[in-house]
Amino acid sequence: MRRVATEVQIEIEQFLIHEASLLEENRFDAWLDLLADDIHYFMPIRESVEQPAGGAPASSSGGFPLYDDDKKSLALRAARLQSRLTPSETPPPLVQRLITNIAAAEAEQGGYYAVRSNFLVHQERRGRHINQFIGRRDDLLRRAGETFQIARREIQLAQTLLPGTISLFF
């Protein structure tokens, strides 16, 4: 993998910042447009698994994931978030997203970029409940003219016990 040119690095940073902004503003349809039609959107659970003597201690990515979605199911989730009948979104929580540590490299396939980023997502419900989610994303971005599409995203939280249910995209 090769690092990318400065211009491209900035382009990619701005793409992820733009994406975060759409999500902060609950503009889900515009967000879905950033996803490739064949996106694989994946978030495993984190757990600590002891291996029999000799094996390395592992932090496993178990088999029952938090997200293992394609674009259709993401669209369904987005539809629920936008319904006025959804208790968890009524009133809408306040969300802010800090996207940091963005590192881009050219992927093996031409026109693709492997992009890693870290995040802290803050969510406040009715002034009474604050949940924060912290983790990393490994994205595969596909060049699409002036912009990109997210062809693959794997999210890894640095949390084994989640502070609450998750009605958020990362």
Place this chain on the structure above:
Amino acid sequence: MRRVATEVQIEIEQFLIHEASLLEENRFDAWLDLLADDIHYFMPIRESVEQPAGGAPASSSGGFPLYDDDKKSLALRAARLQSRLTPSETPPPLVQRLITNIAAAEAEQGGYYAVRSNFLVHQERRGRHINQFIGRRDDLLRRAGETFQIARREIQLAQTLLPGTISLFF
């Protein structure tokens, strides 16, 4: 609005990072120098307002703001922070500012930039009390030679119930 050239993006990032650094170090006079004389510095409250049937649920920016200041009143606030007689600043709290998601665009007026950024501001008082403020800023920056001036700033916290009183600039 058009995105800015890579050089300018970096310049603006460094400007906001420099600004944060001044505030972290309580160098308020230097900070005031970064503000345009006609700055409007605004931070509304966040609240959830139900609209009569048909209207969209809104997160309103109510009428009694947290900041609605001009340069003179900001200078007064800075003077208080620097007095040795101010209990909330004696001893000075420890503050760190994470500025992320900086997105700049050329504004309609020439020589101006519309800059959005997210922040997490951490404040610790005497080891006993930690308050964190998380939100977004929409700035209007005016080119001033090698640097910029902040002509307008609107701050929006992702918090409806604040963790404490605010003796901080954002």
Place this chain on the structure above:
Amino acid sequence: MRRVATEVQIEIEQFLIHEASLLEENRFDAWLDLLADDIHYFMPIRESVEQPAGGAPASSSGGFPLYDDDKKSLALRAARLQSRLTPSETPPPLVQRLITNIAAAEAEQGGYYAVRSNFLVHQERRGRHINQFIGRRDDLLRRAGETFQIARREIQLAQTLLPGTISLFF
């Protein structure tokens, strides 16, 4: 001190992001390779000291530091972290690092850069205990071909009462 060229700024950002990634993945040997052989790695405590009338109130950097290490002692610490017999690392905590506010300048010596950055380091142990450390680093980086070496690092936490013992590098 002069600001650095855009290319160099990005290079330095990517260097620090890469460093954070190594630490997140417990790749300590690779991390040690980023350190100059003569590195001074320093983290003072923070405390509030009242000066006799007339003196400015100070937030002192006292004499009993949290880190005051050279490469040999850092290697020893890394060795402990990698032992399978170390309770604090068994199972390994989940760690994420948000590195922000990276500002680079050319240092007085040629080929050196003075780099400041802010950080939030999140650590979760067994789902039960979350400690977060927030602060700033002042680094002296030495150009080493395509990459850099860390010749000096001074870390300052914005915390006087630490949330726990520290088994982490910053």
Place this chain on the structure above:
Amino acid sequence: MPDLRSLIDQKHWLIGDQVFAQDIYQRELETVFGRCWLFVGHDSMVPKPHDYFTHFMGETGVIVQRDGAGRIRGYLNKCRHRGNIVCPYDRGNAKNFSCAYHGWVYSDGKLIGVPHSDEAYAGGINFDEWGLVEIPKLQSWGGLIFGCWDPDAISLDDYLGDARWYLEHFLLREKLGGLEVIPGVQRYMVPTNWKIVSENLAGDHYHFMVTHGGFVEALRKSEDKRIALTGVSTGGRFHAFSVALNHDHGVPHGIFQLRSGSGQLETDLTAAEELGPEAVAWVHERQRVLEEELKDFKHKPYSFQGGNIFPNLGLTGVGSALYGKAFMLHHPRGADRTEVWTWCAVEKNAPAAVKERARFVLMQRFAATGMVVSDDSAIFERIAENLNTPPSRQWPMHYAMAMAQEGEDPRPAALAGEPQRWPGLLTQTFQETAQRDFYRYWSELMNTNPAPAN
């Protein structure tokens, strides 16, 4: 629970830390917040039918709404079925509240809909019995809305007692058109006991020049006189007093900086001049109305600056025509946490420039970002750190200021023999009578039983 009599030495006025302890707190929720009239808002916050806002009385969530018939009413924000919050918004307008759990629907407090009620209840539920719990007493007085859980409570009139005269003439000014509350409430936590804050507002003018010394210094040095002008009256040309309301005979509200003399009026006029002739005219009109109201008085107060309506409504900004009026509600949230809700009200018929300035000044001082409350809260959190840390609580706190002077007429000698034409025990500004009255009444309340069920 410790014996309250041993905690409050009413002879020497020493009070033990334990009045701020957690077991006491639990009981306060039932006695103090379960029996007193509590401020819940202002008429102007619900101008139209079905306008509402959600709120707390102590720790208890409520809805205050103008009903379809225009009457302001209050309800527990709690579904009668399984206790869900029926209205999760801060404010709005809604004819019905539909519970998001199983869909019971309430309108003007009445249960009007139960999904599948025939199948589910088959007539086994009487809709009339299962409406929202209505706050048994809710009353608007001069636009100020108070609610009370105790059906046997004294009337709001009696509860306010002496306070009414002060509120009428200096805060509400209904003859001038009354107040309007600016939409939106600021909310923030202070890590302290609610009584620490409330007793401060009840009469602690003594702390001002010390706690707010840095602010006063900054005001003095600053070019920006907008904020200074409403606060510090020009020296010498006024007299200031504290007032213990219902002293010895009722609910202990306290008022600080009742000011007479020409000082504050002059300051107000100076500030108004900057805002133009309309503003000046408004200040004169205010004064004209006041003079008429107090026309028989030889010694005329101009205004009071702030105070506390028992138990937890703080008032401030009342003193000047150019100053927004704050309603600061200090909701209890455990023995060492207080959630402050601050509204800004302005005089409804004042010129726009005056309203704007008033809002601005209050924001600078008493918003969550206010320069005054930031220092107060820094102090209050330090006091809370020191409470109930044995063995330090062996040494009680000192509430004995100006005991000897209590009852003496604090007015200048020129007024000797002149009767005080208005209610309340007038004291010198530096006093703790109001605080003593606060804890005396509080301890009586704490010795009562919790309010009975309706």
Place this chain on the structure above:
Amino acid sequence: MPDLRSLIDQKHWLIGDQVFAQDIYQRELETVFGRCWLFVGHDSMVPKPHDYFTHFMGETGVIVQRDGAGRIRGYLNKCRHRGNIVCPYDRGNAKNFSCAYHGWVYSDGKLIGVPHSDEAYAGGINFDEWGLVEIPKLQSWGGLIFGCWDPDAISLDDYLGDARWYLEHFLLREKLGGLEVIPGVQRYMVPTNWKIVSENLAGDHYHFMVTHGGFVEALRKSEDKRIALTGVSTGGRFHAFSVALNHDHGVPHGIFQLRSGSGQLETDLTAAEELGPEAVAWVHERQRVLEEELKDFKHKPYSFQGGNIFPNLGLTGVGSALYGKAFMLHHPRGADRTEVWTWCAVEKNAPAAVKERARFVLMQRFAATGMVVSDDSAIFERIAENLNTPPSRQWPMHYAMAMAQEGEDPRPAALAGEPQRWPGLLTQTFQETAQRDFYRYWSELMNTNPAPAN
């Protein structure tokens, strides 16, 4: 502790908030969680000798492990020396647990090593007496592992009682090869009392169309039918019931959406077709086995959707062949916090495509990111905010749904006179019998003494 009899009015079925209070909670840990059989896992989670996982029974940390002889056993995860957690991992395989404090080593529960034991103890320690505390009763029933601290407890068979018939035929399906749990458990907090969640699962079908209205709307609009197809049966061609298990004679487990009629089978077949002939064959095979099992029945249930095994094991996803089965354990964490652990199980011998779809569907609905649990938890946290905020707790909650209909046969008229061939009190879907049974039994348990020491 308040008197439980006054809190639970078993005549009108009104329950006071105080059953959710902290002092009650402390006692629950001893009586409810100290005396009941608690779900701790499934055989397939420990396939090989010395496979283990760590877990909680109430707030008590335990290890469940298959021992060297292949028997599943459970232990306190607490070193007998000084109480350290002996196994800090979530799961794994280990012959021995070596305590990280002083190095005592346990194997299959026995203390087998004490560093320097000659010098340190000189024979003063009997290794046989200081093994890990073994959970006195631990039993796998149909692959479901339950443990119980009370040596005098009734048998697991008696504890499950009526539940066995339902679990056997609709969840475990051992004749088809039984279940396997997908490795890994999802864990998240909900700021509410564990009973609020558990009573919901015991029988609150009434909330579904309201709480999950936004989800249902999204399903209706969505092109993605994978998720809809397993949940909402095609209208009209099925009957659904709730069931109160062990009603009036034992431990109150509850089941919702017991469905009969052809509707769900048809839906399952439609969904299976999309996955190919293997999937269709699997659905037919399931049906064949079921038909055989129930061959004497005129009225045949197809499945039930979910329920609650007392006290805190929620089940869901049971209803459809294409739906993963969730074990949702609601660990108590203080009066107003619940830690949810969710596993996904699938039918072991199902075709890969069916397993994959089942996992996917359960994830969309009941994972920590699930669209169903997100709404439930939003409601549960609101209820918790409203609990024990005096004086609101004067007004108890309402558990009186369908009291009149209790005991009536809810089945369609066509079945009149047809005996119910299976256990449990059948009720209409909209009911609160299961919830009433839950609290009746709970209050009896609370009046017992904590379990005695072994």
Place this chain on the structure above:
Amino acid sequence: MPDLRSLIDQKHWLIGDQVFAQDIYQRELETVFGRCWLFVGHDSMVPKPHDYFTHFMGETGVIVQRDGAGRIRGYLNKCRHRGNIVCPYDRGNAKNFSCAYHGWVYSDGKLIGVPHSDEAYAGGINFDEWGLVEIPKLQSWGGLIFGCWDPDAISLDDYLGDARWYLEHFLLREKLGGLEVIPGVQRYMVPTNWKIVSENLAGDHYHFMVTHGGFVEALRKSEDKRIALTGVSTGGRFHAFSVALNHDHGVPHGIFQLRSGSGQLETDLTAAEELGPEAVAWVHERQRVLEEELKDFKHKPYSFQGGNIFPNLGLTGVGSALYGKAFMLHHPRGADRTEVWTWCAVEKNAPAAVKERARFVLMQRFAATGMVVSDDSAIFERIAENLNTPPSRQWPMHYAMAMAQEGEDPRPAALAGEPQRWPGLLTQTFQETAQRDFYRYWSELMNTNPAPAN
């Protein structure tokens, strides 16, 4: 509160989890921390008049200051008026403390200023009665400052008892010039009960090779011998013991790794050689003074490594000339939280290179970033998770190590008959006598009443 006699089985030495419960904790603040002599600092931390530092005794905030006359005194850090923290800094120099709330001013503990006191108090306040509360007993012994709230407490000499001999010869070494504390204290939280930490330091040498196994392994592999050299003595050439101080007759301080033989001295010399001839000379000088002090002894200890001064002062790093000496104060912060404050002291007259190395070594091991404390705290937090989770607390913890050997002479056979020339009950290194003494005395204290007011 549970009956302490049933919690502590002094026959078999089994202790129930409940000694770590919250209700017990509340009482500890009054009895243990209200009655014992507590370490508050060292003379060298306040070298000049009016130097001060703020601190805690238990949960109670105090100021320790050298007064204008040069005497070290201690005060509650709590304004006598309304309880505000009078000094919000960590340390500094100040003639006066001026309260930031209302401005009362204290100097050397005396109230010397009250703003507007004539107007506010009119003589109604006696300045002499309202000075800062002075810690009734505060005494520096060999530079170590201790304070005590109980006016009837035994003397500090009697309180330390046997400990004095050890502190004098191995820690304080006043003949060599004594200690100096490096400015600044490290503070961090550990989520555990303070007794879990304190009993460890009182005598738990048994855990070292296990808990710190990873550290020991790293030391062994590392090229960096600076840290290893001060800790692990070269094998064989030394004897090590634990010591139970005031065993059976007083306050139970504990010491671990009292070492005799030549091993540690040799290690110290090896390490000193690397630092140059001055360092070597210093080690020899230390040895010369020690030899002289113990000249009549046949069996001479070289040093002890660490220990616990009851209740909560941990000591470590004492064992070697090249090792900084840690004062680790374990402040109680609720039943399951401990706030650790760590200072590093060095020998004042040691060469700069020795001081620097000593500071470095202590930092590597016992700073908040120290490799030793990181592992200890990981263990302590796990123990705390396991406490008071019914029904696990039915099984008490085991404190019965080396009961049979208690009282036997642990010294090598060559010393048979040789009298022990110094105080304290010597035991083998692997023992729990010190821990048993700790809880025996603790339970006696807990059965006393809280300290009376002065």
